[in-house]
Amino acid sequence: MMRFATVSTPDGQLYGAVGDDGGFVALSPVFPQWASLRDVIAAGGLPDLARAAEGRAPTHRDFTYEIPVPDPEKILCVGVNFPDRNAEYKDGTTQPQYMSLFPRFARSFTGHDRPLIRPPENHTLDYEGEVAIVIGKGGRRIAAADAYDHIAAITLANEGTIRDWVRHAKFNVTQGKNWDNSGAIGPWLIPFTDAAQLDDARIVTRVNGEVRQDDTLSRMMFPIRExxxxxxxxxxxxPGDIIITGTPTGAGARFDPPRYLVPGDVVEVEVGGIGTLRNTVEDEA
Structure with missing residues (x-):
């Protein structure tokens, strides 16, 4: 399984491949024509990176993960996309006709093995484990039957949320979803080559080792093609746009009493065939 990441190193920010031993193989010096993984994706260059990574020894073991695609033009999130999540709202509705969407800004996410930041203004920081897709071939009015042809790679997201702030207004959740470093994307990109990577995916979210979310993408009300x-x-x-596809039931806000994240917690989002996105929690300095 080829894993491509963007990392910070003593040599600056680099992109490359992560080996089975956890070492990082810098590939950005090999492809100076592409400044970032976003450029690689736009050029259809992930297969070139895979070939270049074969047999190379790690160049770095001292590095920090960044979100895999730096500065995406758009990050769009699908809300309330599992039947059990819809039932949590207790409003008597079944599947809605249209999906719920909201934007997130890139700086609201951090990388793998880095802390989610709880702000001093409000302590209702919650977790949402999700699969994220990265667009490879752009387009407008893409048919659902052709949608998978437009995916370059898949990754994981913890779509961290300040719950009280999503209730500040009547028609939007944007302000509760965009606190700096409140969520995470990563650790890496897995090239998308087979529909089964998504159709058979199972999301498991753990907090301090306790399973909080466990569901399969096949149960989503609005599948990724749609x-x-x-x-x-x-x-x-x-190319480089990110769609965060929806979270199962089990977020901390739905417990009685709510179980929000506190400093020292460890949150893990795991999907077979992609990996595990892990983050700690810290209060903002």
Missing amino acids: EIAYISTFTTLV
Whole structure:
């Protein structure tokens, strides 16, 4: 399984491959024509990176993970996309006709093995484990049947949320979803080559080793093919765009009493065939 990451090192920010032993193979010096993984994706260059990584020894063991695609043009999140999540709202509705969407800014996410930051203004920091897709081939009004042809790679997200702030207004959740470093994406990108990577995926989220979320993408009310088709109806998708596809039931806000994240907690989002995204929790300095 080839894993491509963006990392910070004593030599600066680099992209490359992560080996089975955890070492990092810098590939950005090999491809100076591509400044970032976003450029690699736009050029269809992930297969070139895979070939270049074969047989290379790690160049770095001292590095810090960043979000895999730096400065994506768009990060769009699908909300309330599992039947049990919809039932949590207790409003008597079954599956809605249209999916719920909201944007997130890149700086609201941090990388793997880095802390989620709880702000001093509000302590209702919650977790949401999700699969994220990265667009490789852009387009507008993409047919659902063709949607998978537009995916370059898949990764994981913890779509961390300040719950009280999503209730500040009547028609949006944006302010509760965009606190700096409140969520995470990573650790790496896995090239998308087979529909089974998504259709058979199972999401498990753990807090301090305790399973809080456990479900499969096949149960989503709006499958990923439909997400791409619907989103591309109103906006042009471009290479490097990220769609965060929906979280199962089991977030901390739904416990009685709520079980929000506190400093020292460890949150893990795991999907077979992708890996595990792990983050600690710290208060903002």
